[in-house]
Amino acid sequence: MSAGRPSVVVVGAGPRGTGFLERLAANLPELYGDRPLDVHLVDPHPAGPGRIWRTAQSPLLWMNSRAEDVTMFTDETVRIDGPVLPGPSLAEWAGIDGRAFPTRPQQGAYLRWVHARARAALPPGVTVHEHPTTALRVTGPRDGRQRVWLDGHAVPLAADLVVLALGHLDARPDARLREPAGFAARHGLVHLPPEFTADSDLSVLPAGQPVLVRGFGLAFVDLMVLLTEGRGGRYEKHATDPDRLVYVPSGREPVLYVGSRRGVPYHSKIGYELAGERPPLPRFFGPAEVDALLAAGRPVDFRRDLWPLVAKELGWAHYHRLFTAHPERTAVAREDFEERYAAAAPLGPELDALVARAVPDPADRFDPAALDHPLAGVRYASADALQEGLRRYVADDLTRRHDPANSPDLAVFDALLSVYGQLARIGDIGDPGNWWHGFFSYLASGPPGPRLRQLLALSDAGIVRFLGAGVTIETDEERGVFRASSTSLPGEWTEARALVEARLPDPTVAHSAAPLLRSLHQDGARATEAGLLAVDPGDGRVLGSDGRPHPRRFALGPHTTSRAGGAFTRPRTGGFAFRQNDRTARAALTLLRDLSCPAESTQASAPVSA
Known part of the structure; x- marks a missing residue:
């Protein structure tokens, strides 16, 4: 130089x-x-x-x-x-x-x-x-x-x-991670912190032993792949069902007990194209709304200032697609619905009443709270019932995300991208827990459909076991093990000598x-x-x-x-x-x-x- x-x-x-x-x-x-x-x-x-x-x-x-x-x-x-x-x-x-x-x-x-x-x-x-x-x-x-x-x-x-x-x-580990890391060091256990999974030393996870996995996003998918196919396992076609796979283990796999706050994997990638009229975006959260927020001259709070506009924008995309592509599943005229939707306050009873009147089937309604907490209030009678319930959930998600009859889902995906671009203009969106980024990733950045079919095969083979939602990890100093429980199966605990934090670092x-x-x-x-x-x-x-x-x-x-x-x-x-x-x-x-x-x-x- x-x-x-x-x-x-x-x-x-x-x-x-x-x-x-x-x-x-x-x-x-x-x-x-x-x-x-x-x-x-x-x-x-x-x-x-x-x-x-x-x-x-x-x-x-x-x-x-x-x-x-x-x-x-x-x-x-x-x-x-x-x-x-x-x-x-x-x-x-x-x-x-x-x-x-x-x-x-x-x-x-x-x-x-x-x-x-x-x-x-x-x-x-x-x-x-x-x-x-x-x-x-x-x-x-x-x-x-x-x-x-x-x-x-x-x-x-x-x-x-x-x-x-x-x-x-x-x-570097924060206080939440230093405690399990120190516990593992004292008792000769394994604790893998949040990191890029391809760089993790997975050799410390022995074959046949239970491993607690906290996190059900893309880092878990990588972990699942490297500990199964990566250790010599393989998938075969199911003898009678072409949509299913059968996992043939190598015998070198650990048993993965996976859970998270939601208790379910990220939604599958959508497997079809959006044909016909696309939602006109942005509509309720665009440059004018961002300009007004920036002109207000005060710090932005995501939940107070942004989420009502974002939720209305996502709902707009959903219902625009429902009314234009699937009008037989609606009960009022499109023009009347759109006029009343535009006038209604976001996230309020007026909007809820409008949607209930216009969209008869609750499955056709956009419900962000239900999307974010799919297992809220769901309790299972046994661990086996939990496995069957989660397998059914994943299979239903795969079906839905590959069926154009559910094309409002893809319209919401387009709206998510539009919203992300608007939020980037603001800079600090006032979301201390990074909830929005996690919600976006859960809906829009899920795994390919084939990965979830592999997950189902691993569950059938007993290589993956579901823990459920609201997972809590505790340490047992007396017995020297990690213990996991969830709100989906109250009172049940799973013990292991290894804990993997399956996520990228914050x-x-x-x-x-x-x-x-x-x-x-x-x-x-x-x-x-x-x-x-x-x-x-x-x-x-x-x-x-x-x-x-x-x-x-x-x-x-x-x-x-x-x-x-x-x-x-x-x-x-x-x-x-x-x-x-x-x-x-x-x-x-x-x-x-x-x-x-x-x-x-x-x-x-x-x-x-x-």
Whole structure:
């Protein structure tokens, strides 16, 4: 690096860092021209796929999306100020069935190619430097060059600006996790904390022994795969039922006792396309509503300010689809319903009465509370009855999510994506427990249908046992075991010498294992009550404790208040992450241009869309 050359340091070269690099290359000709620039990419993991999507992991692990639903490129639906530069989806690039669920190594190969293409698009005056190590700290004055300190390097990188694209990070245990970890250490037990399952040492879970699993989302699915097929088991077709599988064990599997707050797995991916009229979105939670909230000038509280609007928006999508695609299941005229729905207060008795009158079958009504607590009030007489009840629940979910007769479910999925994009404009949404993100993931980011068919086969084989909802884990000092119970089967306890926390770590600043993130907070960067790094929702600049955006530090990704649904998205759905990448890239290039040519800084800077 030449001392006088402008430079930008991007910490994190996985999907989000690659997305930023693609937008940097796209916007360079307009905003920066042919001036020299050094771009430093800091990441101990492979550039492009990063840690989560690295190609060196088990091909038994799948993506959670169909190949046709994954793209790293903008299209005509993405509203950005920079140029739209289309590119192939994963399915088009790999030449695979768009309806298939690719392996993680396949996605990693796609991301590696996208990264190489983005680098190749940079003009000759831009030099890229890769640093396969970890960034430890960023220092420097607000109005001067920053220093990025790297592990194993005595001399820091000098940067005119820094972009943090850190992705999913490990975490240090908080008080909730230190207690079971200490108990396990005292008694020679196993406690696996929240982490990326592909990196967990699963060899400590012995064959045939019970393992308590707290968490029923995607981390559990990975755990289930690696401890069954990953240990030599296999699936066969059922002799009489083509929709069922039979699991043939290898004898090396542990017995997984799984439960969670809800007690059920995430909903299956929907297995059909939405034909006909789509709900016009946004309707009740769009730019005007977000503008009004931002203009109010007070902190936003999710439950008070946002959830009523969000719930009404999701319900609107549901009933619009029901009335247009399945009118025989409604009892009033569509126009009358829509007029009264628009006038009714959200989450109130007037709306409940309208829906009860207009939609005769309760199964056709949108009930977010019932969705969030599917086992609320359900009690089973025995452990065997619980297993049968949960198998029936999973089988019914698979049927529903693959039957177009239930297409309001897919309309709600579209509304969830629309809502997520609006929420990202707000930044800190005032949701300390991150309930919204969990609810979104539960409804919209569930496993592929084949995974739930495998779950049913494992349950039939006795390899997976369901604990139910409201799971409580206790420690028995006298007997030296973990004990689990649930509200679904009161008074019953399951004992084990191993406990797995099947979830990704919470993306909190205070407990992050990344020293860079912790040091930023210690040096004055603001963290929200939910523990997220506060950033300006307009361009991603890191906010200080005084609320001021740092002019030279930007952050993108799940550890920030502008977290989007993912670093890549479905084609032709507006891709909010792409808009974030474009805004940040344009703001960064404008700053770099003005630093290189101060005279230009007096001219109007390139606009950044709101």
